[in-house]
């Protein structure tokens with residue numbers, strides 16, 4: 001029987017006002033690889049098997065347009081579509097075969113806080129041809145979403161999409177859809193906005209070199225290097241082109257169903273610390289500001305996949 005739940009975080013759709021600048025940055029500095037371009041839509045891959053992990057679209061305003069999730073096959077997509085309809089959430093239409101580069105079968109919808117998602121299966125994922133940089137991102141790691149109604153969003157992600165809670169702090173719920181400790185994070189906030197988008201690097205050395213490369217190109221680390229508590233992943237945060245809050249991360253903890261959920265009392269740092277290593281004083285005011293800037297556009301789930 002098909003397990004009707006989300007099993008993957010696939011990609012993000014990002015709107016940019018300056019497509020040429022964004023293309024240059026995400027390929028030459030962030031080190032993704034451009035795999036397709038048509039009609040002002042550019043798709044970039046990591047070194048992992050997912051066809052593309054970032055879609056750039058020329059838009060009147062910058063921001064995150066949609067988050068794309070994955071399921072095991074078309075039957076799982078159909079079942080998730082039914083459940084999302086039953087939950088009363090707006091959908092783009094019935095699941096369909098996609099004409100886009102990488103193909104697949106899927107649909108889009110809006111979550112209870114108006115954020116846009118899609119679910120896609122049976123895309124042309126596979127091994128990439130060799131030659132990619134050993135410093136390049138493997139995949140999208142996680143998307144952190146500020147939530148004004150964390151309880152409702154969490155219940156939807158858990159009961160309708162099949163996410164599981166890995167850990168909870170006073171600020172965030174970390175939820176998973178596979179062995180990665182978290183693929184989505186839901187914050188306890190005043191407004192539903194983007195907190196940040198994180199890409200996974202192959203190892204700690206690639207993370208450290210990534211911090212240097214970003215600095216060389218005028219994007220200094222705004223927080224980190226450090227190592228988070230929940231997920232135990234190493235991190236560095238940046239403010240990317242058009243102020244998009246970005247994270248490079250590595251060494252995300254792998255968990256299974258036996259992982260004990262940690263609650264806020266488990267996740268406290270000694271006084272004066274904000275990470276495991278204790279090297280970093282905490283995020284810059286600049287990155288904190290950008291972690292509240294971007295709302296999801298109300299019609300974003302209707303965009304062509």
Ligand SMILES: [Fe+2]
Pocket residue numbers: 142144196198247
């Ligand atoms: Fe993160």
